[in-house]
Amino acid sequence: MKSALLFCFTLASAGFAFAQTPPADSTAPSSASSPHQRQSTSTPAKETPTPGSPEAAAASTPHQQQVTEADKAKTKQDKMMKDCMAKEQSVNSMKKDEAEKTCKDQAKMKAPSEQPK
Numbered sequence: 001m002k003s004a005l006l007f008c009f010t011l012a013s014a015g016f017a018f019a020q021t022p023p024a025d026s027t028a029p030s031s032a033s034s035p036h037q038r039q040s041t042s043t044p045a046k047e048t049p050t051p052g053s054p055e056a057a058a059a060s061t062p063h064q065q066q067v068t069e070a071d072k073a074k075t076k077q078d079k080m081m082k083d084c085m086a087k088e089q090s091v092n093s094m095k096k097d098e099a100e101k102t103c104k105d106q107a108k109m110k111a112p113s114e115q116p117k
Contacts, residue, residue, distance in 0.1 A: 081107070 033041075060068070084103035088094050094102065 077107075 081100075081103055084106065085096065085099040088099035088102050089096065092099075092102075
């Protein structure tokens with residue numbers, strides 16, 4: 001009885017093992033992707049044409065240009081504030097806090113359209 005059971009088990013295992021067939025070539029690209037993936041990736045990518053200008057800004061996006069311009073404006077504003085404070089401190093012998101307040105007030109008077117509403 002034991003040998004008949006062992007024989008049936010061996011036969012079933014062998015049948016199951018033969019039913020499992022591996023791909024013909026496991027290193028071939030077709031075994032790692034679907035036909036749709038191969039079709040999608042075989043199309044060459046469309047590249048953006050190079051800008052006509054050698055300047056770095058010509059290759060940047062509009063958003064990058066906006067950020068750069070805003071940064072330049074802030075740098076210019078910071079320099080103007082620093083220069084104003086140095087002038088006020090040297091001419092009027094003011095403390096740093098007083099000079100900063102005076103310069104901020106002057107900046108507000110020069111550019112009323114830029115004030116928050």
